[in-house]
Structure formats: structure tokens, C-alpha cells
Amino acid sequence: MPNSPDRSRDDASRLLRRCSLFAALDDAALRLVAGHAHRRRFDAGEVIFRIGSPGQSMMAVLAGTVRITAASVDGKEIVLADLGGGEVFGEMALLDGRERSADATALTNCDLLVLERRDMLSVLERHPAVAIKLLEVLCERLRRTDQQIGEIAFLGLPMRLAKALLRIAAGTPQAKLALSQRELGTMIGGTRESVNRCLREWQRRGILQLDEGWIIIRNADALEEIGRGNVKET
Ligand code: CMP
Numbered sequence: 001m002p003n004s005p006d007r008s009r010d011d012a013s014r015l016l017r018r019c020s021l022f023a024a025l026d027d028a029a030l031r032l033v034a035g036h037a038h039r040r041r042f043d044a045g046e047v048i049f050r051i052g053s054p055g056q057s058m059m060a061v062l063a064g065t066v067r068i069t070a071a072s073v074d075g076k077e078i079v080l081a082d083l084g085g086g087e088v089f090g091e092m093a094l095l096d097g098r099e100r101s102a103d104a105t106a107l108t109n110c111d112l113l114v115l116e117r118r119d120m121l122s123v124l125e126r127h128p129a130v131a132i133k134l135l136e137v138l139c140e141r142l143r144r145t146d147q148q149i150g151e152i153a154f155l156g157l158p159m160r161l162a163k164a165l166l167r168i169a170a171g172t173p174q175a176k177l178a179l180s181q182r183e184l185g186t187m188i189g190g191t192r193e194s195v196n197r198c199l200r201e202w203q204r205r206g207i208l209q210l211d212e213g214w215i216i217i218r219n220a221d222a223l224e225e226i227g228r229g230n231v232k233e234t
Contacts, residue, residue: 009035015113019060020084021137024129036119042106055093055100056117061085064110069103069186079187080145082107091134094120152189158233160188161198162226163207165217175217198233 013035016022022030042048048066049055059066061083068089074223075102080102083089092101094117124131151160164187169175180198182192199215202208207223209216217223225231 012037012039012113015062016060018062018232019088020086021060021088021130021133023076024133025123027041029123029127029128031069033115033119033123037113037115040112040114042110042112044106044108046106048104048106048112049090049100050109051101051103052099055090055098056189057114058088058090058094058117058120059104059224060088062113066112067105067107069104069105070101077186079183080148081141088134088137091137095134123210151192155229156189156233157190157194158198158226160190161195162190163216164221166220166223166227169220175220176215177215178213179215180213194233201233 009031013027013030015036016030016034016037022033025033037060040059042064048059051070057211063085065081066087066089068083069077070080071077081089089104090100093099093116097117124134151163153162161184163166165177168177168179181195184190185192185195188195199208199210202223203210205222207219207226209218226233
């Protein structure tokens with residue numbers, strides 16, 4: 001039996017409830033927002049939108065991971081954020097009416113809820129708590145990016161790599177990471193070759209193990225010391 005409009009609106013508002021952005025809305029307001037939203041699915045690897053394209057909507061991640069990247073003119077790519085369930089993106093073009101500021105790609109299969117500009121702007125006007133929450137999201141991203149710029153500009157590659165590995169490992173059981181060396185390079189602003197050199201040296205010293213595409217951290221304390229700059233690396 002096909003879903004009735006009421007049923008899909010209930011589903012959408014239940015899913016929106018999981019987004020901290022909409023936590024302040026009561027059920028009636030949430031149903032109103034959900035009534036205007038539509039779901040879209042993307043397969044792993046699919047482009048959601050490209051930098052420079054016009055943006056008339058923002059998206060909430062219901063399931064999966066969306067990768068936000070920026071590219072330099074010479075084709076190098078840097079990861080700005082990986083966003084999971086409950087997080088939103090596309091809010092910048094929605095707010096300022098300009099083009100998309102970065103690429104968004106489905107890192108895994110993704111289920112998104114798309115919210116159109118005119119509906120979101122009216123929610124923000126009528127519900128200041130949602131507007132304030134969105135400002136918090138923007139502040140958090142700016143802080144993260146400030147930190148990333150600081151690391152790239154002022155820290156050597158080993159320190160950046162150690163910090164990135166520890167950050168990723170914090171959300172991973174058994175400190176076993178499925179990351180390619182190229183991918184790590186795009187996260188820390190380095191080349192695959194320099195990442196490879198560093199990882200091999202750390203493997204030689206027993207700090208981690210490289211095993212069929214996995215990076216397994218064996219000595220997190222040593223990585224922390226490198227991340228703090230307490231160990232001289234070449
Ligand atoms: P928008 O500019 O509409 O499209 C690209 C999106 O990527 C942007 O909205 C934000 O949601 C997200 N984004 C852009 N820059 C960053 C960043 N530095 N950190 C996290 N997310 C970002």
C-alpha cells in the first residue's frame with residue numbers, strides 16, 4: 001500500500017526530531033517543516049552537489065555519511081568535514097542566497113531530507129531557537145576550520161597526521177582505521193607519498209601497524225606525544 005501524505009509527514013517529522021537543529025520545535029511546528037521536506041537517497045560515491053552550483057535548499061543527514069570537500073585550482077582536495085546522522089549541510093547557500101561553497105559527496109549510501117529555502121527561512125523567522133541553533137552549527141564549523149587552518153599553516157606533517165589519526169580513532173572501536181593514505185593526505189593537506197613515508201616510519205617504531213589497507217594504532221601514547229610536538233620528527 002502506498003504511503004499516505006499523513007504517514008510520510010509523520011515519518012519525516014520523526015526523522016527530523018533526531019536533528020539537534022530542530023530540537024526546540026514542538027510537534028505541530030515539526031510536522032509543518034516535515035510536510036515541506038522531501039527525502040533523497042544517494043549511493044556511496046555519488047555527488048550531492050558541486051561547489052559553485054546554485055543552492056536553494058539545505059539537507060539533513062538521516063543516515064550515512066556526507067563528505068564536504070574543497071578543491072584547489074591545481075586539483076588537490078581537502079576534507080572540510082564528514083557529517084553523519086542528525087547533522088545538516090547546505091545551510092550557507094540557503095542563508096546567503098549565493099552559490100555552494102564546497103562539494104558534497106555521499107561517502108556511504110545516504111538518506112537525506114531536503115528542506116527548501118523559502119520553508120527554512122520562514123521557520124527561522126518564526127522560531128528564533130532554531131536560528132540560534134543554526135548559528136551554533138556555523139560557529140562550530142568555523143572553529144573546526146580555524147583549527148584545521150592553524151594546523152596546516154603552523155604544524156609539520158607528522159604532528160598533523162598524528163592528531164588526525166587520534167581524532168578519527170576516538171570514534172572507532174579498537175583503534176583500527178580503514179583509511180587510504182590518499183584520503184588521509186586530503187584530510188591534513190599533505191601528499192599520499194609524505195603520508196606513506198610517515199606511516200612507514202611509525203610502523204618501524206611499533207607505533208602503528210599497516211595491514212591490508214587498515215591502519216591499526218598500537219601505541220596511542222606515542223602518537224599523542226608526536227601530536228603535541230614533544231617528539232622531534234623529520
Ligand atoms: P553550502 O555553501 O550551501 O554548500 C556547501 C556546504 O558545505 C556548506 O553550505 C556547509 O554546509 C558545508 N561547509 C562549507 N564549509 C565548511 C566547513 N569549513 N566545515 C564544515 N562544513 C562546511
